[in-house]
Amino acid sequence: MNADVLVVGAGLAGLHTATRLARRGHDVLLVDRRTRPAGAVRTTGIFVRKTLDDFPLPAEHLGPPIRRVVLHPPRLDRPVVLDSERDEFRVGDMGPLYEAAARDAADAGVRTAFGTRYAGRHDGAALLAGPGGPVRVRARFLVGADGARSRVAADLGLDRNTHLLVGAEEVFPLAGSGGPPTFHCVLDPTLAPGYLAWVVDDGRHAHVGVAGYPDRFPDGLRRALDRFRALAPRVAPGLALPDDVERRGGPIPVGGLLRRISCADGLLVGDAAGAVSPLTAGGLDPCLRLSDHAVDVLDDALRTGRPDALARYDGAALRDRFRGRLALRRGLARVRTPAVATAASTLLRTPPGRAAARRVLFGDRSFPTVAAPSPVDQSTVEPYISPSGSEISSMRAPSGSRK
Numbered sequence: 315m316n317a318d319v320l321v322v323g324a325g326l327a328g329l330h331t332a333t334r335l336a337r338r339g340h341d342v343l344l345v346d347r348r349t350r351p352a353g354a355v356r357t358t359g360i361f362v363r364k365t366l367d368d369f370p371l372p373a374e375h376l377g378p379p380i381r382r383v384v385l386h387p388p389r390l391d392r393p394v395v396l397d398s399e400r401d402e403f404r405v406g407d408m409g410p411l412y413e414a415a416a417r418d419a420a421d422a423g424v425r426t427a428f429g430t431r432y433a434g435r436h437d438g439a440a441l442l443a444g445p446g447g448p449v450r451v452r453a454r455f456l457v458g459a460d461g462a463r464s465r466v467a468a469d470l471g472l473d474r475n476t477h478l479l480v481g482a483e484e485v486f487p488l489a490g491s492g493g494p495p496t497f498h499c500v501l502d503p504t505l506a507p508g509y510l511a512w513v514v515d516d517g518r519h520a521h522v523g524v525a526g527y528p529d530r531f532p533d534g535l536r537r538a539l540d541r542f543r544a545l546a547p548r549v550a551p552g553l554a555l556p557d558d559v560e561r562r563g564g565p566i567p568v569g570g571l572l573r574r575i576s577c578a579d580g581l582l583v584g585d586a587a588g589a590v591s592p593l594t595a596g597g598l599d600p601c602l603r604l605s606d607h608a609v610d611v612l613d614d615a616l617r618t619g620r621p622d623a624l625a626r627y628d629g630a631a632l633r634d635r636f637r638g639r640l641a642l643r644r645g646l647a648r649v650r651t652p653a654v655a656t657a658a659s660t661l662l663r664t665p666p667g668r669a670a671a672r673r674v675l676f677g678d679r680s681f682p683t684v685a686a687p688s689p690v691d692q693s694t695v696e697p698y699i700s701p702s703g704s705e706i707s708s709m710r711a712p713s714g715s716r717k
């Protein structure tokens with residue numbers, strides 16, 4: 315089988331990349347080992363205002379707007395309530411949202427294959443294992459949208475995530491909870507070491523979850539979630555927990571955007587590229603914005619036939635813009651005892667503390683956007699042999715800025 319681009323992984327990053335590439339006229343094959351787009355959802359699905367402003371997400375698959383965030387200390391007494399004048403968050407109904415995105419992909423001309431696992435590369439071809447048996451795919455470019463533990467990254471010799479949190483949550487429908495839609499965050503390192511426990515209640519669904527460094531949960535992630543579930547009605551008074559819940563979970567890369575995310579044969583998007591805010595662990599906005607950049611770069615490379623366009627897809631350059639958030643992540647990682655968490659919560663009650671929390675939660679910052687690539691400078695073109703050895707093409711020598 316042949317394709318211009320093989321995208322591995324039909325999460326939001328892969329679906330977005332594949333659809334936009336197909337809309338620009340390229341032949342795209344999108345594969346995922348899950349048997350259907352809505353299977354095994356791994357995210358709470360909180361979209362921030364900037365994403366809702368900039369990307370056309372289907373409104374019918376988004377919950378009611380949330381304007382209130384409540385920050386709770388470990389003892390759950392004297393929480394800090396922050397209200398915004400704007401709609402700050404909406405929680406996606408992720409199963410239907412992925413299904414709608416997969417339909418958009420097919421409508422754009424993407425060939426999709428679910429239940430199909432990427433199993434490696436050999437002689438410049440990708441090996442797929444699908445329902446009909448093994449298939450070899452020759453694609454000009456391989457895109458790794460295969461999540462935090464990306465196999466494509468390993469096969470392309472690119473950087474890989476090493477700094478990971480793990481998260482788990484329970485989701486269930488609500489018949490309205492009476493109060494305003496609210497995002498509760500609990501700062502307690504015995505429940506969520508290095509991150510937060512959360513209850514999101516938008517009146518239609520509730521999400522009860524914890525995340526943290528995997529080796530720091532006192533009695534494991536599952537037990538931490540069980541303990542937090544028991545506390546959830548105190549965090550969000552009136553919340554009734556049913557027995558029948560949907561369970562979600564997975565790794566979250568928080569080490570910042572990886573430096574080396576492209577080579578002559580392909581590139582990484584989404585979690586595979588480490589495109590997650592190190593502080594908030596939000597990855598939905600970054601995966602859409604980085605995918606747009608990837609599409610510009612791949613489109614340029616396919617149109618000009620000059621794969622040096624991929625050298626512009628440089629994580630090292632973008633990573634510099636994460637310095638502040640990486641420093642705050644290190645700060646959050648240092649909150650190791652309830653006493654420190656209580657002290658931090660006391661600071662959050664002060665006017666400067668509240669202002670800082672509002673900036674992080676309600677601010678206008680998002681994943682850095684990247685200007686579309688400018689035309690290739692002809693004077694720097696020289697012969698290039700791809701790492702697979704299978705192809706000789708014209709490519710500018712990698713710039714010195716690549717690491």
Ligand SMILES: Cc1cc2nc3c(=O)[nH]c(=O)nc-3n(C[C@H](O)[C@H](O)[C@H](O)COP(=O)(O)OP(=O)(O)OC[C@H]3O[C@@H](n4cnc5c(N)ncnc54)[C@H](O)[C@@H]3O)c2cc1C
Pocket residue numbers: 322323324325326327328345346347348356357358359360361430431432433459460461462465480481482483523562563564565566583584585586589590595596597598599601
């Ligand atoms: C519990 C939890 C809650 C979260 N909540 C939020 C939130 O509320 N808001 C937010 O902004 N971010 C959140 N995040 C982070 C966010 O969900 C991710 O950053 C985002 O979904 C990443 O999308 P992706 O497409 O890169 O990866 P994924 O959605 O992980 O998709 C990767 C896909 O690749 C497929 N795949 C992997 N390997 C192979 C293979 N070998 N062959 C074929 N297919 C393969 C997988 O099946 C999967 O479908 C959360 C993360 C977790 C774990």
